[in-house]
Amino acid sequence: MDPIKNYIETNKDRFLDELFGLIRIPSISSENEHKGDMVKTAQYVVDQLLKAGVDKAEIMPTTGHPVVYGEKTADPAKPTILVYGHYDVMPVDPLNLWDSPPFEPEIRDGKIFARGAVDDKGQLFMQVKAFEYLLSANQLQFNVKWLIEGEEEMGSPALAKWLPNHTELLKADLILVSDTSMIAIDTPSITVGLRGLAYMEVEVTGPDKDLHSGLYGGAVANPANILAKMIASLHDENNHITIPGFYDDVLTLTIEERRDMARAPFNLEEYKKKLNIKTTLCEKGFTVNECTGIRPSLDVNGIWSGYTGEGSKTVLPSKAFAKISMRLVPHQEPHKIAELFARHFEAIAPASVKVKVTEHHGGFPYVAPTDTAAYRAASKAYEAVYGIKPIPVRSGGSIPIISTFEQVLGIKSILMGFGLDTDAAHSPNENYHLECFYKGIETIIWFYKFYSGELEG
Amino acid sequence: MDPIKNYIETNKDRFLDELFGLIRIPSISSENEHKGDMVKTAQYVVDQLLKAGVDKAEIMPTTGHPVVYGEKTADPAKPTILVYGHYDVMPVDPLNLWDSPPFEPEIRDGKIFARGAVDDKGQLFMQVKAFEYLLSANQLQFNVKWLIEGEEEMGSPALAKWLPNHTELLKADLILVSDTSMIAIDTPSITVGLRGLAYMEVEVTGPDKDLHSGLYGGAVANPANILAKMIASLHDENNHITIPGFYDDVLTLTIEERRDMARAPFNLEEYKKKLNIKTTLCEKGFTVNECTGIRPSLDVNGIWSGYTGEGSKTVLPSKAFAKISMRLVPHQEPHKIAELFARHFEAIAPASVKVKVTEHHGGFPYVAPTDTAAYRAASKAYEAVYGIKPIPVRSGGSIPIISTFEQVLGIKSILMGFGLDTDAAHSPNENYHLECFYKGIETIIWFYKFYSGELEG
Numbered sequence: 001m002d003p004i005k006n007y008i009e010t011n012k013d014r015f016l017d018e019l020f021g022l023i024r025i026p027s028i029s030s031e032n033e034h035k036g037d038m039v040k041t042a043q044y045v046v047d048q049l050l051k052a053g054v055d056k057a058e059i060m061p062t063t064g065h066p067v068v069y070g071e072k073t074a075d076p077a078k079p080t081i082l083v084y085g086h087y088d089v090m091p092v093d094p095l096n097l098w099d100s101p102p103f104e105p106e107i108r109d110g111k112i113f114a115r116g117a118v119d120d121k122g123q124l125f126m127q128v129k130a131f132e133y134l135l136s137a138n139q140l141q142f143n144v145k146w147l148i149e150g151e152e153e154m155g156s157p158a159l160a161k162w163l164p165n166h167t168e169l170l171k172a173d174l175i176l177v178s179d180t181s182m183i184a185i186d187t188p189s190i191t192v193g194l195r196g197l198a199y200m201e202v203e204v205t206g207p208d209k210d211l212h213s214g215l216y217g218g219a220v221a222n223p224a225n226i227l228a229k230m231i232a233s234l235h236d237e238n239n240h241i242t243i244p245g246f247y248d249d250v251l252t253l254t255i256e257e258r259r260d261m262a263r264a265p266f267n268l269e270e271y272k273k274k275l276n277i278k279t280t281l282c283e284k285g286f287t288v289n290e291c292t293g294i295r296p297s298l299d300v301n302g303i304w305s306g307y308t309g310e311g312s313k314t315v316l317p318s319k320a321f322a323k324i325s326m327r328l329v330p331h332q333e334p335h336k337i338a339e340l341f342a343r344h345f346e347a348i349a350p351a352s353v354k355v356k357v358t359e360h361h362g363g364f365p366y367v368a369p370t371d372t373a374a375y376r377a378a379s380k381a382y383e384a385v386y387g388i389k390p391i392p393v394r395s396g397g398s399i400p401i402i403s404t405f406e407q408v409l410g411i412k413s414i415l416m417g418f419g420l421d422t423d424a425a426h427s428p429n430e431n432y433h434l435e436c437f438y439k440g441i442e443t444i445i446w447f448y449k450f451y452s453g454e455l456e457g
Numbered sequence: 458m459d460p461i462k463n464y465i466e467t468n469k470d471r472f473l474d475e476l477f478g479l480i481r482i483p484s485i486s487s488e489n490e491h492k493g494d495m496v497k498t499a500q501y502v503v504d505q506l507l508k509a510g511v512d513k514a515e516i517m518p519t520t521g522h523p524v525v526y527g528e529k530t531a532d533p534a535k536p537t538i539l540v541y542g543h544y545d546v547m548p549v550d551p552l553n554l555w556d557s558p559p560f561e562p563e564i565r566d567g568k569i570f571a572r573g574a575v576d577d578k579g580q581l582f583m584q585v586k587a588f589e590y591l592l593s594a595n596q597l598q599f600n601v602k603w604l605i606e607g608e609e610e611m612g613s614p615a616l617a618k619w620l621p622n623h624t625e626l627l628k629a630d631l632i633l634v635s636d637t638s639m640i641a642i643d644t645p646s647i648t649v650g651l652r653g654l655a656y657m658e659v660e661v662t663g664p665d666k667d668l669h670s671g672l673y674g675g676a677v678a679n680p681a682n683i684l685a686k687m688i689a690s691l692h693d694e695n696n697h698i699t700i701p702g703f704y705d706d707v708l709t710l711t712i713e714e715r716r717d718m719a720r721a722p723f724n725l726e727e728y729k730k731k732l733n734i735k736t737t738l739c740e741k742g743f744t745v746n747e748c749t750g751i752r753p754s755l756d757v758n759g760i761w762s763g764y765t766g767e768g769s770k771t772v773l774p775s776k777a778f779a780k781i782s783m784r785l786v787p788h789q790e791p792h793k794i795a796e797l798f799a800r801h802f803e804a805i806a807p808a809s810v811k812v813k814v815t816e817h818h819g820g821f822p823y824v825a826p827t828d829t830a831a832y833r834a835a836s837k838a839y840e841a842v843y844g845i846k847p848i849p850v851r852s853g854g855s856i857p858i859i860s861t862f863e864q865v866l867g868i869k870s871i872l873m874g875f876g877l878d879t880d881a882a883h884s885p886n887e888n889y890h891l892e893c894f895y896k897g898i899e900t901i902i903w904f905y906k907f908y909s910g911e912l913e914g
Contacts, residue, residue, distance in 0.1 A: 030766070030767065030768030030769065030770070031766070031767065031768070032767070090770060091764065091766060091770055093764070093766065097666075097667075153770075154768060154769065155769070181672070195671060197671070197771070199769045199771070201769075206734065207732040207733065207734055208732060208733035208734075209554075209881060209884050209885065209886075210554075210881075210883065210884040210885065211732070211883075211884065212854060212882050212883045212884070213754075213756045213758055213782060213784070214652055214654070214749075214784055214852070214853045214854030214855050215638070215749060215852065215853045215854050215878065216732075216749060216853065217749065217754040217755075217756045217782075217784050217853060218739065218740065218748035218749050218752055218753070218754030218784065218853065219737050219738070219739050219745040219746075219748040219749050219853075220732060220734065220737060220738065221734070221736075221737070221738035222756045222757055224688075224756075224757035224758075224759075224760050224779075225688060225689075225691075225692065225755075225756065225757050227685070228684070228685040228686075228688035228689045228757065228760070229685075229688075229689040229692075231681075231682060231685035231686075231689075232682075232685045232686040232688075232689035232690070233689070234682075235682070235686075275664040275665060275668070275673075275677060276664065276665035277663065277664055277665075277677065277678070277809060278808050278809065279678075279808045279809050280676050280677060280678070280809070281676070281677065281678035281807070281809040282675065282676050283675065288676040289676075291675035291676040292671075292672060292673060292674065292675050292676050295675055296675070297670075297674040297675030297676075298674075298682075299670045299674045299679045299681075299682065299773055300679055300681035300682050300685065300762065300763065300774075300777075301670055301681075301763050301764055301769070301770060301771060301772050301773070301774070302681075302762065302763035302764040302765045302770070302772075302774075303681050303685070303760055303761065303762050303763065303765075303777070304760065304761045304762075304765040305757065305759065305760050305761075306757065306758050306759035306760065306780070307548065307550070307758055307759040307780060308759045308760075308761040308778070308780075309487070309488070309548060309550065310487065310488065310489070311487030311488070311611060311817070312487065312611065312612070312656045312658075312758070312780060312782070312817040312818060313487070313547060313548055313610075313758060313759070313780075313883065314654070314656070314758060314782055314855075314883065315758050315759075315883055315884070316756055316758070317757075317758070317759075320760070321765070322681075323763070323764060323765075323769060323770075325670060325674075325769070325771055327670070327671055327674050327675065350738070351735050351736045352734060352735065352736050352737065352738040360768070360769040361769060395671070395672065396671045396672045396673065396674060396675065396676075397669060397671030397672050398671050398771075421672065424666060424667075425669055426667065426668075426669045426770070426771065426772055427666050427667040427668065427669070427772070428666065428667065429666075
């Protein structure tokens with residue numbers, strides 16, 4: 001057996017024990033009640049890094065949840081890899097849809113079920129364990145820095161502010177990230193594009209208090225009906241977004257680029273079957289992968305108004321709310337899009353209601369080149385472990401901080417993610433295949449080796 | 458001082474004590490956790506009726522919450538009045554908008570603040586106290602039956618089933634009800650029309666689990682966006698309801714009838730000011746009072762989907778829900794309208810989602826004649842207490858059981874309500890003017906007296 005596989009096999013129970021300890025702390029960054037848990041989780045990460053062999057690791061304060069910084073200097077003359085990950089997780093509601101408690105990791109069918117299993121505690125842990133192996137085998141050819149934050153699921157607002165004051169500390173040649181997915185368990189891929197994000201919250205107010213829907217219905221504007229009308233108008237019959245100027249900065253791909261994209265394996269019937277839907281709903285003129293990869297989108301992430309309990313209540317609500325986010329592609333700018341949205345939403349509000357629009361976090365889209373030493377090394381690493389070359393893909397998701405890294409630190413990232421579409425990240429019953437976890441560790445170890453070779457050769 | 462006023466003045470603290478005891482029991486009929494409270498409340502009503510002097514009063518089981526039945530036989534040869542009211546109340550959420558706890562009645566600014574203060578515990582109590590006075594003064598010229606139910610706020614489903622088996626028990630010449638409003642504190646009115654109701658719940662399902670809005674947004678139908686589009690399409694640009702066949706049975710009033718209606722005092726500026734709205738939103742071609750009185754309406758009473766907590770969550774939800782009710786006018790039939798709605802809602806659903814429509818309670822619209830002894834007696838009673846003739850009005854609200862009484866028992870109702878538009882019935886900070894409460898008792902007493910005179914000729 002090769003020494004890497006042997007090391008993983010020998011230590012796999014310990015790996016899981018350590019990971020489960022991390023998962024058990026409910027580090028939901030967007031919920032105030034978990035503020036204490038965030039610090040506990042950061043400390044757990046510090047302890048794990050120290051255990052893995054870094055020279056130092058510490059919790060560093062930000063304006064929000066703290067970041068964990070660590071470093072291992074192998075040889076000051078060698079290049080430096082900055083490993084980025086996040087210790088925070090998404091909220092868990094609706095709780096009743098979980099088959100096991102979200103913060104009590106459980107292994108079923110060869111998968112870890114828990115919030116954070118894949119996003120990103122499990123994937124972050126692969127990085128720690130790959131590093132641990134290289135160090136224990138005395139094969140670490142790089143200096144390694146660690147930056148593990150606690151607000152990724154909120155769009156990294158505090159880290160974005162913290163970065164400009166720590167550019168010296170974070171000096172590196174490459175950022176290495178495991179926080180994305182691959183095409184299938186036997187079809188590796190490397191994410192070379194991420195969509196940006198603009199996330200809005202809207203409040204529509206009709207009368208200044210809830211009214212009896214019998215006494216007033218028909219004469220007084222109902223903010224829930226109005227909000228529905230406003231949201232409905234944001235897409236036209238071709239599923240184009242109707243906000244004026246929304247598409248102005250969208251990069252149009254060439255026919256050749258689109259043809260290349262279409263080479264990625266994709267089975268529409270399987271896609272629909274997996275989601276249990278009869279048909280997809282795409283922007284006219286674009287395929288599924290184009291709609292999630294190279295085209296922007298607009299989704300209601302939450303909507304609420306009036307009576308939502310059991311039975312009936314005949315209320316004409318005073319207010320209606322929605323959370324609406326837009327995924328962006330090069331060269332759309334999140335803040336500009338947020339402003340276009342706000343201006344448009346206010347403009348289409350009828351005189352019978354008042355509208356308030358606020359902006360949550362945003363993030364720039366990101367595109368990574370494939371003609372670099374890092375991409376080539378990653379490609380060889382996947383091939384060594386999976387037996388086939390990985391496919392470069394543009395993901396529909398967003399990791400806003402990745403484009404911020406490029407802007408502020410001037411460093412490109414390589415996105416080696418081992419999640420799967422079926423992992424239910426952000427959803428009830430989030431899970432992570434143990435096979436992905438172990439192969440991920442192996443692939444990352446090989447990446448370090450090939451990257452060192454690429455740089456030398 | 459006249460003996461009626463004197464009796465009220467002497468006993469007013471006791472009246473409030475007894476009423477507050479009734480209000481303190483949280484009899485929310487639509488919430489299962491209050492099942493025990495419903496029985497407690499019914500028993501409290503029984504005790505109060507016995508205390509007021511009925512011959513008998515008892516709790517009678519139904520398929521739902523029990524009804525209270527009571528009777529006082531003055532003289533079998535005399536006519537019988539059946540007093541109807543309800544001991545159940547609406548849910549109280551959003552609780553944070555209440556200035557004092559909903560089930561701890563508090564007097565501020567000459568008003569009782571509490572859930573049920575006006576709807577209908579306070580108004581029901583006026584009936585009990587007027588009866589108590591007539592009996593104590595030995596002036597009761599009628600046999601009086603009592604039917605106090607516990608599901609009015611749910612549309613009286615159990616009572617509607619119970620009625621056909623109790624027609625003999627409920628035999629009466631007139632039904633007397635205090636569960637409506639008047640135009641203003643110094644402008645009495647008698648409700649001569651009520652709208653009917655069809656109440657629906659819809660569930661729209663996209664993918665079979667919540668998805669990551671980045672990975673799937675733009676390619677997979679978002680049920681919240683789709684629901685918004687479907688709701689938006691239920692009204693056209695003139696605020697007409699677009700459900701095919703919806704208006705087929707709507708009774709068109711003559712120009713003369715509409716002219717009569719327009720005589721009721723109404724100040725649009727005050728109406729808008731009271732609700733803090735810039736403009737009303739009426740069906741094209743109809744006035745505010747017409748839109749709530751003689752035209753049907755359609756309102757979202759509740760809508761919910763996705764993430765509704767603080768902060769942001771980038772979820773593409775699996776399901777979106779809405780509660781949608783329609784107020785009906787003569788001769789629309791609730792079940793027929795519910796079917797038209799369901800058929801239409803299913804028809805407009807795009808192939809990318811699944812739709813489930815369920816029907817909650819409904820009720821027929823009701824119109825009362827004004828050329829009857831009961832109406833004349835009520836009119837004189839108001840005039841005796843308020844100094845001016847009451848105005849007959851068509852209310853936009855619904856009391857579905859009133860039309861059921863007419864259909865099943867063959868008895869007309871007289872609706873002597875003393876609520877005000879500002880009472881916030883069904884809303885946070887529901888309240889009831891003490892002045893309305895005391896004048897209501899006085900007016901009901903006078904009604905009994907004048908009605909006896911009218912019947913004698």
